[in-house]
Amino acid sequence: MFCAINPDLDHLQDGQFDFHFSAKDNLTTVGLPTRAGSRILEGYRPAFDAHAVEAMRQAGGLLLGKTNMDEFGFGTFSTNSAFGVPRNPFDLDRSCGGSSGGAACATAVLDGHVALGVSTGGSISCPAAFCGVMGLTPTYGRVSRHGLLDYGNSLDKVGLISRRAADLEMHLRNIAGPDPRDPTSCAQPPMGKSAPVRSIAVPKDALEGVSDEVSRSFQDALDRLRDDLGLKVETVETPSFRFAMPSYYVLGCSEASTNLARYCGLRYGVQSEEITEHFDKYFSRIRSENFGREAKRRILLGTFARMVGFRDRYYMKALQVRELIIQEYQRVFQDHDLLLTPAMPFTAPRFDAIDDMDILEVYKADYLTIPPNISGMPHLSMPCGYAQGMPVGMQFVANHWQEGLLFDIAQRWEEAFRLRAPEVTA
Amino acid sequence: MRIGLEVHVQLPTRSKLFCSCPTSAQEPNTAVCPTCLGMPGSRPSMNRAAMEMGLMLAKMLGCRIPERTWFSRKTYFYPDLAKHFQITQYDTPVGEHGVYKFQGKDIRIRRVHLEEDPGKIKRVGRAGEESSLIDYNRSGIPLVEIVTEPDISSPAEARQFLSDLLTEIRHVIDLPEDGERSVRADCNISVGHERVEVKNVTGLKNVERALTFEAVRQTKLLRAGKKVERETRRFDEERKVTLAARKKEFEEDYGYIGEPDLGIFNIGDMARALALKETPLQTAERFQRDYGLNPQMSRQLVQTSMDLARLFEHMAEKVPVADVLPWITGTISSLWSELESLDDEMRDAMTGLVASCSRGEMNDQECQMRLRALITGEELTLLQSGAEELEGTIEDYLDRNPAVMEDYRKNEKSANRVIGEVMKASGGKYSSSQVVEAVRKAMESRR
Numbered sequence: 001m002f003c004a005i006n007p008d009l010d011h012l013q014d015g016q017f018d019f020h021f022s023a024k025d026n027l028t029t030v031g032l033p034t035r036a037g038s039r040i041l042e043g044y045r046p047a048f049d050a051h052a053v054e055a056m057r058q059a060g061g062l063l064l065g066k067t068n069m070d071e072f073g074f075g076t077f078s079t080n081s082a083f084g085v086p087r088n089p090f091d092l093d094r095s096c097g098g099s100s101g102g103a104a105c106a107t108a109v110l111d112g113h114v115a116l117g118v119s120t121g122g123s124i125s126c127p128a129a130f131c132g133v134m135g136l137t138p139t140y141g142r143v144s145r146h147g148l149l150d151y152g153n154s155l156d157k158v159g160l161i162s163r164r165a166a167d168l169e170m171h172l173r174n175i176a177g178p179d180p181r182d183p184t185s186c187a188q189p190p191m192g193k194s195a196p197v198r199s200i201a202v203p204k205d206a207l208e209g210v211s212d213e214v215s216r217s218f219q220d221a222l223d224r225l226r227d228d229l230g231l232k233v234e235t236v237e238t239p240s241f242r243f244a245m246p247s248y249y250v251l252g253c254s255e256a257s258t259n260l261a262r263y264c265g266l267r268y269g270v271q272s273e274e275i276t277e278h279f280d281k282y283f284s285r286i287r288s289e290n291f292g293r294e295a296k297r298r299i300l301l302g303t304f305a306r307m308v309g310f311r312d313r314y315y316m317k318a319l320q321v322r323e324l325i326i327q328e329y330q331r332v333f334q335d336h337d338l339l340l341t342p343a344m345p346f347t348a349p350r351f352d353a354i355d356d357m358d359i360l361e362v363y364k365a366d367y368l369t370i371p372p373n374i375s376g377m378p379h380l381s382m383p384c385g386y387a388q389g390m391p392v393g394m395q396f397v398a399n400h401w402q403e404g405l406l407f408d409i410a411q412r413w414e415e416a417f418r419l420r421a422p423e424v425t426a
Numbered sequence: 427m428r429i430g431l432e433v434h435v436q437l438p439t440r441s442k443l444f445c446s447c448p449t450s451a452q453e454p455n456t457a458v459c460p461t462c463l464g465m466p467g468s469r470p471s472m473n474r475a476a477m478e479m480g481l482m483l484a485k486m487l488g489c490r491i492p493e494r495t496w497f498s499r500k501t502y503f504y505p506d507l508a509k510h511f512q513i514t515q516y517d518t519p520v521g522e523h524g525v526y527k528f529q530g531k532d533i534r535i536r537r538v539h540l541e542e543d544p545g546k547i548k549r550v551g552r553a554g555e556e557s558s559l560i561d562y563n564r565s566g567i568p569l570v571e572i573v574t575e576p577d578i579s580s581p582a583e584a585r586q587f588l589s590d591l592l593t594e595i596r597h598v599i600d601l602p603e604d605g606e607r608s609v610r611a612d613c614n615i616s617v618g619h620e621r622v623e624v625k626n627v628t629g630l631k632n633v634e635r636a637l638t639f640e641a642v643r644q645t646k647l648l649r650a651g652k653k654v655e656r657e658t659r660r661f662d663e664e665r666k667v668t669l670a671a672r673k674k675e676f677e678e679d680y681g682y683i684g685e686p687d688l689g690i691f692n693i694g695d696m697a698r699a700l701a702l703k704e705t706p707l708q709t710a711e712r713f714q715r716d717y718g719l720n721p722q723m724s725r726q727l728v729q730t731s732m733d734l735a736r737l738f739e740h741m742a743e744k745v746p747v748a749d750v751l752p753w754i755t756g757t758i759s760s761l762w763s764e765l766e767s768l769d770d771e772m773r774d775a776m777t778g779l780v781a782s783c784s785r786g787e788m789n790d791q792e793c794q795m796r797l798r799a800l801i802t803g804e805e806l807t808l809l810q811s812g813a814e815e816l817e818g819t820i821e822d823y824l825d826r827n828p829a830v831m832e833d834y835r836k837n838e839k840s841a842n843r844v845i846g847e848v849m850k851a852s853g854g855k856y857s858s859s860q861v862v863e864a865v866r867k868a869m870e871s872r873r
């Protein structure tokens with residue numbers, strides 16, 4: 001689950017730190033490699049800490065190490081890393097989810113741990129659900145992205161994974177706030193306390209395409225929310241959500257293809273001592289040899305979507321869809337505090353099943369996590385049950401900047417639901 | 427012949443467009459940071475001063491300025507481009523649809539936008555075994571790009587247009603004098619129907635040369651009944667020719683998308699709040715209107731210095747223009763570079779001299795000498811050390827013409843003859859009042 005361990009761990013004294021945390025490998029860290037799961041960044045030593053890492057250190061946290069991930073965040077199962085695959089602590093033959101797979105895994109097995117994760121299209125909700133922990137993705141712009149190796153700048157959010165609701169709230173307060181090094185973080189309102197959650201909206205087609213076991217757990221959870229927590233649960237229509245997935249891949253890949261252009265073996269990461277080829281050839285060679293298959297696929301998809309003639313048809317249209325989805329959410333939030341769906345349509349799949357999935361099936365697995373991500377809505381993935389020993393997750397979504405509602409529901413559900421820890425044998 | 431220009435000018439900000447690195451470093455790669463090196467995890471933040479300068483130029487060029495603007499990524503692979511995308515403006519330039527009045531005609535301005543400069547590649551070593559070094563000091567320096575419609579009709583006109591434009595720009599955003607060397611232009615020219623673009627030409631002279639070469643080349647082709655190919659060429663400064671560029675180099679699709687990290691800027695209010703100074707050439711036009719100056723003279727005035735132009739206006743309020751002009755365009759203009767500073771005191775002193783000369787209280791010679799002394803800070807040497815010499819000249823004259831004294835004893839007016847003669851003999855070296863005084867003194871003592 002870790003792809004780099006803090007070299008100072010051996011000579012630390014007890015009581016020096018208030019808590020321990022980890023950082024996803026796409027957050028820069030002074031003194032530890034930062035490779036975002038990619039071979040092309042082999043050897044890169046960042047000159048600065050990412051804002052979130054810096055804030056956690058300042059709050060008294062000990063950085064244990066860097067958690068493994070799909071290369072640059074491109075994946076749903078953490079199987080696209082150049083540095084091994086983290087395995088699910090509930091069943092080692094299954095995936096941790098992705099792309100913050102290592103982060104969720106660390107949280108599931110280390111008591112009191114809090115992991116910094118990053119979500120672009122569901123990379124916190126998914127692994128949190130598969131590993132039976134809580135994953136908080138804040139509003140876009142809530143946490144400075146300074147020091148984050150970009151996937152899609154208009155989509156990326158730095159968030160938290162933990163087993164305790166109180167930790168999520170406390171540490172979000174540590175890492176949130178305006179930071180001039182990321183101008184998109186400077187427009188945020190302060191984080192306030194919110195009134196308690198009273199009503200929850202569930203999309204009519206929330207269970208379409210969802211496995212039976214996840215459906216059952218989710219239905220049970222709905223009953224308990226209604227009966228035990230006394231919440232009003234109502235069905236709503238969200239017809240435009242089905243456009244979220246294609247739009248997400250167009251936007252995410254378009255931005256990613258520009259972000260990844262800088263990795264070419266010239267200024268950091270993998271490089272030759274002396275470059276004797278024409279630069280075009282050299283860049284192509286370094287990129288061909290060191291990017292993984294999925295990274296290459298998304299670069300090609302994204303480049304294609306940006307080209308003249310396609311730009312209007314894909315990229316510009318995807319931007320319009322994003323607005324449409326934001327409006328749809330805001331319509332729902334006029335009458336409801338939160339929107340709820342399962343987090344993933346199935347429980348953590350076995351690695352052999354993943355090998356058999358075609359790429360479209362993999363992309364489709366994110367259809368529940370993509371709507372809140374593309375619209376920048378804060379969301380929280382929480383365990384809502386167990387099916388054949390594997391955790392099932394549900395995902396609450398709140399309106400922009402309303403993280404307070406998520407903390408309220410997290411605390412109340414935590415009291416009502418008994419979280420299981422995996423049995424880990426060394 | 428139709429010529430359109432895309433002019434790039436570096437903006438004279440202290441720090442770069444998206445980071446706080448200085449823009450003035452000399453040693454290669456000393457003014458760099460994670461942002462302008464494109465290090466993973468770094469991101470841009472906007473330099474407000476650059477935005478203001480961009481808006482100022484858009485305003486100066488009479489452009490329509492949008493209420494909101496954002497930046498885009500122009501992606502291409504080149505070693506001097508740190509992120510392999512350039513942050514520039516694509517959908518919403520700071521200005522569009524402007525017009526620039528130039529020698530009585532309108533040059534339409536298609537757009538004015540801001541962007542970051544890439545780094546610089548330097549080739550070193552002997553031919554055949556050269557290597558390339560990259561200096562990222564320039565990476566992220568703010569540029570403004572001004573794109574004209576193809577309204578220019580000759581290479582010479584293009585150069586004159588650029589020169590005028592730079593005069594204006596220099597004044598509006600305080601561009602240093604050597605700013606002109608850093609001016610780069612992409613030149614579009616069509617003699618027939620097909621357009622050819624000559625990329626990245628540096629300096630005014632080269633713009634004219636490149637366009638002239640291209641005009642001749644295209645004309646020859648057309649005369650020979652051949653077709654001009656629509657293409658991109660580059661200018662070889664040493665051989666002074668344009669050459670076809672490698673196709674791939676320029677005919678890329680840049681795949682523009684928005685730059686999400688900078689967000690959207692509401693620039694409407696900012697633009698409205700910016701007060702635009704009168705530009706030099708506008709001042710020149712006003713001088714033609716208000717003071718009847720001829721076009722050449724008024725342009726020369728503002729191009730020498732806007733302070734000189736303002737001095738002219740100050741003098742013209744108090745002294746007839748016809749009496750001011752010779753001084754302004756003559757003595758004062760030629761000594762202008764020696765003037766240390768033009769404060770109010772200096773301005774009033776100069777105006778006083780010109781005014782008293784205009785009133786006939788001193789002759790031209792004296793006025794000139796006094797102005798020179800004032801401007802250069804030198805002593806009024808000729809006037810003062812000349813006092814004895816003047817006395818000598820007068821005594822000499824009186825000795826040689828004893829009859830004068832006799833006349834004088836009868837009629838004091840005969841002193842005027844002496845004054846006239848002495849003035850003539852000394853070649854106007856002394857002021858009339860000085861001569862008058864000295865002559866009276868000498869004649870009184872002989873009486």
Ligand SMILES: [Zn+2]
Pocket residue numbers: 442445446447457458459460461462463566
């Ligand atoms: Zn910099």
